[in-house]
Amino acid sequence: MTHPKFIRLFLKNVKKYPNNILFESANNRITYKEFYNLCIKFKDYICQESGRKTPVVCILESKKKFDYVSMIGTILAGGYYVPINKDMPLKKIQQIVKICDANFFSSEKKMKFKSNTKLVDEKKILNFRLNNKKKKYLISKNAYILFTSGTTGEPKGVIISKKNLDAYIEWIVKKINLKVNEHCSQFISISFDVSVCDFYTSICSGGKLFLPSKFDMIFPGNMISKNKISYLVSTPSLIDYIDSSKGLNKKNFKFINKILFCGEPLYENQVKKIFKQNSKIKIFNCYGPTETTVSVTCCKITKKNFKNLSDGVMSIGKAIPSSKLSLIKDKKFQKKEGEILISGKQISSGYLNSPLETKKKFVTIDNIRYFRTGDYANNYRGNFYFKNRLDNQIKYKGHRIELNEINYFLREYGFNNTYTNLFKNEIVSFIQGKHMNIEKIKKFLRNKIEQYKIPSNFVFLKKFPLNKSGKINIKKLENLAND
Template sequence: MDEMTDGAAYGLHGRFLRGLALAGDGEALRADGRSVGYRELHRTALAWAGALLEAGGGRPGVIGVLGNKTVGAYTATLAALYTGSAVVPLHPGFPEARTRQALRAAGVTALVAAADAAPLLPGLLGPDSTLPVLVPEVPGAGTVELRPDQALDAPRAVEPGDTAYILFTSGSTGRPKGVPVSHSSCAFYFQQVEKRYDFTPDDVFSQTFDLTFDCAMFDLFTAWGSGGTLVAVEPGALFALPDFLAAQRVTVWFSTPSAIRLVRRTGGLTPGALPTLRWSLFAGEALKAEDAADWQRAAPAATVENLYGPTELTITITAHRWDPATSPGACVHGAVPIGRVHDGHDWLLAGEDGTPAAPDAAEGELWVSGPQSTTGYLHRADDAGRFPRHAGRIWYRTGDWVRRAPDGELTYLGRIDHQVQVQGIRVELAEIDHAVRGCAGVEDAVTVATRDGDALELVVFYTGEARPPAQFARQLRQTLPPGTLPKHYEHLPALPLNANRKTDRTGLTARAEALVGRRPAAR
């Protein structure tokens, strides 16, 4: 292959060029009720990229993409990469103030808006904005003109250390933290993916994640890197998932574990209900053993895996392959192991005081150093304590407490800030969640901690059958240590999810604060 077809000089977007070489006449994308082929998507991205470079004086910059899970948003993402610029996905459903913060923090030099996001531009940018804006699907809506003579002949090459994309995560100060991810980190990551999976041009990949969630990059660039087809999955599809997967012929599924519970509630997890799947991957929150087992029965031809990785470590950094015979026995508090850290990285466990533990420590906060790690946040003030230097290298402190099994696999126990002290006893909230899920009639549960004066109170939110708090207290006394019993229980029809479709712990904590103090505790 020459440089163009192998994509080596083109970083992350080189994976699309590989797919173009493998399946040029194939289907690259299904969204908005449309099907777009590889050649058409490539030509359109080159045209949009040329217009963006013309507006920017021919120099790469930082390009925001305002859109989500539409043909326009996917094309804009590829076009921005084709310019050699860093891409900043921006969700049209997020508050304007947050999006404006991201635009400023990333130093966005141009913006591409999908058709459905165009009406948001006046309120987002204001009347005095000089930011170049391309709205290619809505003539006259932007300030950048799209002309045929501007189209690039080929994508712009990049350097390995150049930033491929910037994503924003929650910040403790209320200001989102920008995470720049380099082309070299992406290249190393997708090398690990190719070693682990046997994706081909015949595969059809789900795309459940919003583009502001880093797992969406897995969907796009594993599908396109293998010459496969990417299928946008709207939330409503989960209510009739067997029919959707069959109609779309999906072979590779990737979502948060919360999707499993929703599909179960709608009757879609009956044995053999998902026969088209070859691979089923889950990430973003703890995968429960019962959920993995139920999904495996519904998708008997699929290999099920639990993936783990914060944004700062380029999508996912560990993987555990579910084995119905051995995995249940390796679970801790009902959570499936997250597996081993990718080859080529160093990792260690640190104690509660934030210092590296002994090499044989069984539990601790996971620190990782290696090629998938970002070197720091966009604003170095956000780095505080997250990127310590130890043993001559920089590490990323994940903030996740894990347990090491004798075979070297890791199990996720929870966030450090989900470990609380109740009457002098350290409590893993994940352990309480697991215990509550074992109570009759309970489908799912999340425990949060809040204060009632000087006392720390545990509040359980649960789904399934509503039960009197006293019944919970009686049953949980049989499994939880004295002093760790929650005193407050709140029944919900479903656990709320945040924008990334993870359980909204922040919202539940706020709700707990309102509940505690005005409701009698369980006895």
């Protein structure tokens, strides 16, 4: 079996720097060689136990090294993995296991499944002994599948192939240009594709990753300073959080020389705050939907140029070499503004077991395959600027959220008319009807959707305000949300 390029880069670093630390956490260190050996044991286990079926491994996030052992071990075995957020409700986890027909579930928690999915944890891997009976199965072209929100409450799996990931990692490794042993953060959840930017960039460059503890997640600024992090991967929301906890200061940002942002719009005032603490930092502001393998644009921002790259919101820059951005409006390609269409090597093959949804979002125009993003942007002097969404989807704290999914479950609870949107960086649900116990509603939603999707505020109305066109008056709802 020929490994993908990103695995070959990792193996090269194992050979060159076997005793260098790859992961460091509060009470644990693991070298490149030790990590590799664990990955091989994981690979051997799933190869032996999968029978003649390609290994498909769901990984329930624990924010520990075994998450990453499971990821690399699965790729080495020729299978693909499915990362799952630690806050995902059990019912939704079971749905995902069923949809992707997983034969393994990596978790430190005990789980029960109706299928023949086998639970695997670090203890099982350490005690495993290979019996040398090789079993043949098809090697998967896929690297991972990420599940995102669906409008009907059914999770939607985005397929990312090993070739997609190769194309992206080839670019980011050269762009970020990490030094051997450079200290990298790993705040981002493995269920969020931006985590590729710290984990894979680091292991393919010989870097050193620091896994945050629960305490570190509460006080990330302290963790950055304590571990002398020089390469930080972040969402803009994390910077706001660090600022609100008084962690955005010269001491904590002293060693940072590069920050990669992705997942939501980056604002000029956030950039100003960063440069106030360390004017030498280089910021890489990136953009890309999950369907296009992490990100497809990059804007390099410095203290000298940031004002020229801002209209209040920072530019997302230009397309990276493996991708191309086009703008379309009124069914015609435009030069200045329109919906972003993306083509190139990083485009997903589509959604798992969802041919109709794939056909709707992935289109072919003049023999070129594009992904329709639903994002509206303009092009000013060769740089792209994100403006707004064309549908009911938002990016919130780095997560992609389909607002209709929240409405779907509110209707399942018993409400006939609901509307959910983002106001002043908070998710607010408006409900037509009598006021009801909010804690009971939240408790119901916790069993259906992730914690970060649960609205911060619920507003009950006798009836929805309408505009002259008979549509919901968003401006009036915004005023109600602010009252």
